[in-house]
Amino acid sequence: VQEWHLTARPVGRPKPEDFRLVARELPAPAEGEVRVRNTFLSVDPYMRALMSTTQTGDLAYRLDRPMTGGAVGEVVESRAAGLSPGDLVLSALGWRTGAVAPAEHFTLLRRVNGVADSAFLGVLGMPGLSAYVGLTEIAGLRAGETVFVSGAAGAVGSLAGQIARLRGAKAVIGSAGSDAKVAYLTGALGFTSAFNYKAGPVHTQLANAAPDGIDVYFDNVGGDHLEAAIDALNRNGRVALCGAISGYHGTEPPSGPRNMVELVKKRLTLRGFEVIDHADLQPRFADEMGGWLADGQISFRETVEDGIDSAVTAFLGLMEGRNTGKMVVRL
Numbered sequence: 001v002q003e004w005h006l007t008a009r010p011v012g013r014p015k016p017e018d019f020r021l022v023a024r025e026l027p028a029p030a031e032g033e034v035r036v037r038n039t040f041l042s043v044d045p046y047m048r049a050l051m052s053t054t055q056t057g058d059l060a061y062r063l064d065r066p067m068t069g070g071a072v073g074e075v076v077e078s079r080a081a082g083l084s085p086g087d088l089v090l091s092a093l094g095w096r097t098g099a100v101a102p103a104e105h106f107t108l109l110r111r112v113n114g115v116a117d118s119a120f121l122g123v124l125g126m127p128g129l130s131a132y133v134g135l136t137e138i139a140g141l142r143a144g145e146t147v148f149v150s151g152a153a154g155a156v157g158s159l160a161g162q163i164a165r166l167r168g169a170k171a172v173i174g175s176a177g178s179d180a181k182v183a184y185l186t187g188a189l190g191f192t193s194a195f196n197y198k199a200g201p202v203h204t205q206l207a208n209a210a211p212d213g214i215d216v217y218f219d220n221v222g223g224d225h226l227e228a229a230i231d232a233l234n235r236n237g238r239v240a241l242c243g244a245i246s247g248y249h250g251t252e253p254p255s256g257p258r259n260m261v262e263l264v265k266k267r268l269t270l271r272g273f274e275v276i277d278h279a280d281l282q283p284r285f286a287d288e289m290g291g292w293l294a295d296g297q298i299s300f301r302e303t304v305e306d307g308i309d310s311a312v313t314a315f316l317g318l319m320e321g322r323n324t325g326k327m328v329v330r331l
């Protein structure tokens with residue numbers, strides 16, 4: 001197999017030289033193990049944190065070891081009950097072409113008619129659940145409210161905006177980093193309005209898009225987006241803090257929103273969440289999202305890069321907005 005290793009901890013924006021593609025022979029599966037050939041790898045913004053020295057959790061990437069990440073694959077050899085050759089599985093053994101590991105590392109997936117297997121890394125996977133949880137459980141969206149979503153043309157944001165529409169939001173406003181993405185939001189995805197945050201100050205553009213204010217903000221970006229949203233929020237407004245990608249390459253802590261006193265005056269709630277804490281909602285999410293997809297009520301895109309060689313460029317491209325919808329690597 002071929003697998004990517006992190007060879008140096010990036011400072012600021014990672015460089016291709018911080019990574020190395022390594023070839024390795026895998027052992028034959030032992031009793032209780034399976035051999036899997038990966039077919040799709042996920043690249044996600046959280047991986048940037050795992051590359052840093054400041055990340056101390058168990059998940060942090062170790063230097064010169066295979067990197068981890070979401071992957072969909074096919075069982076090619078099994079010495080474990082419950083998994084057979086041909087089975088489609090999800091694992092955290094991404095950034096590599098294949099793996100031999102105990103069966104517990106793999107979740108058996110049921111293929112969905114008309115949906116590519118890569119969907120389990122996006123619309124039907126972790127990003128989809130993040131959008132669903134953030135909007136419904138964390139922000140507690142109610143019908144008739146006005147919602148603002150940043151990073152709206154990405155994997156999570158594109159779904160958060162559409163779920164808001166399906167849950168009866170009065171208006172859904174999105175921000176993204178190009179005019180083409182803005183057109184995608186108001187076209188295929190049915191956002192009420194959208195703006196290009198690179199074309200002018202977020203504060204002014206949001207105020208113009210929401211003259212009556214917003215009730216819920218789904219934050220993927222942080223920084224100036226969060227500060228603008230705090231000013232635009234109506235009394236009792238709620239924010240689901242999903243991510244803050246504008247600061248992920250930063251070498252200094254980002255400056256906080258300067259208008260925190262508005263939280264007091266307007267009785268606002270800002271609540272962060274990690275999707276891993278909400279695995280109990282996966283079945284309900286899968287049912288509901290499966291229904292929306294079957295009925296054609298949710299539209300999604302993927303940006304697909306080909307080959308294990310392209311995984312690092314796919315990751316760096318994701319961080320620069322070269323994706324629309326979920327960024328995946330096809331093997």
Ligand code: NDP
Nearest residue numbers: 045130154155156176177220242243244245246274275321
């Ligand atoms: P996306 O598919 O949204 O890809 C990242 C996008 O971020 C890019 O396409 C780019 O779009 C945008 N971006 C990059 N730099 C900036 C910037 N400086 N300002 C504004 N936008 C920027 O990724 P995901 O959907 O996977 O993740 C979105 C967010 O959700 C991230 O913050 C991520 O960390 C978070 N997340 C959190 C989870 C949780 O459990 N809390 C789970 C999953 C994701 P553009 O062209 O618009 O700039």
